[in-house]
Amino acid sequence: MLKAILRNRVSTLISSIYAETRPTPPEKLVKSIINQLSKSCLPTNNKWNRAVDVGCGSGQATFLLADYFDQVFGFDISETQIDEAKRRNKFNNVTFKVNSGEEIPLEDGSVQLVTVCQALHFFNIEAFLAKVDALLVPGGLFVTLGYYQIPKKLIRVDDPNANLDAIGDLIEATKRIWRDHGFDYIVYTDQLMAKYRNIKLPYDRLCYEDTFDVTLRRPGTYIIDLINSLGPAIKFRDAYPDKHVSLMNKVRQELAVILNTEDLSKVMLEATFEYFIMCFKK
Ligand SMILES: C[S@@+](CC[C@H](N)C(=O)[O-])C[C@H]1O[C@@H](n2cnc3c(N)ncnc32)[C@H](O)[C@@H]1O
Structure with a gap:
């Protein structure tokens, strides 16, 4: 029991170290996603309905979507990451929930944007992509982003x-x-170094790619x-x-x-x- 409490305390500590240490996608990266989305999916009253950020950690990418969507959901399998995300959440339209990325509990055809930031390499890709396909409206975007964890x-x-x-x-x-x-850890770092080119993704549907630097x-x-x-x-x-x-x-x-x-x-x-x-x- 004491061991479990201590372990939870340590992983909570790691989640807060994670939140302070890791970079956050820059505003121009988010704007570039929004720019792509506006080409394939029209917003209503200047906003889209739903975005989902999967493997959201403590909300690094999730919060950046709040201005563009009526509802933003952040899902992560880790309770301590979700606790940290909730602690940092200042938006009424952003909701965090502990959930695996392969079983997101939202209606099919109800989402315009699915993002995964620095987490795709942990998922069961086939099950996850099937879920993404079911969730997205026609013209909706699935965006995966990542960075190599050792500064370039x-x-x-x-x-x-x-x-x-x-x-x-x-x-x-x-x-x-x-x-x-x-x-x-090598398999994950290899995937990040290869910028996910060694993961089986639907490359026939790739509509845009780019890189963006962030300096801390x-x-x-x-x-x-x-x-x-x-x-x-x-x-x-x-x-x-x-x-x-x-x-x-x-x-x-x-x-x-x-x-x-x-x-x-x-x-x-x-x-x-x-x-x-x-x-x-x-
Ligand atoms: C490296 S962190 C990335 C966190 C955040 N998106 C960021 O940009 O820093 C990867 C996250 O994926 C989560 N994760 C791993 N497997 C998952 C799965 N099957 N479903 C949902 N989340 C998962 C982990 O708990 C962790 O918070």
């Missing part, structure tokens, strides 16, 4: 020419340690939070609490060497992530 560019604000490649190597090395303990300005400690927000971190921490502590101490020490300071919070970094986006039209 990392710079030190006070020394923009410093080479920080060693930080990317450090994150990759941490992922390899998780993998050696049975928590493999954060202190050096951000790298530790980013590592802790990655999928296997919580599993490794649960299974090997002592090893997790020593691994994170090692990461902190190596960061101190790379950034040449014991106080990581004093160094400001700029981390740029690249979102890719693919739109499929029903």
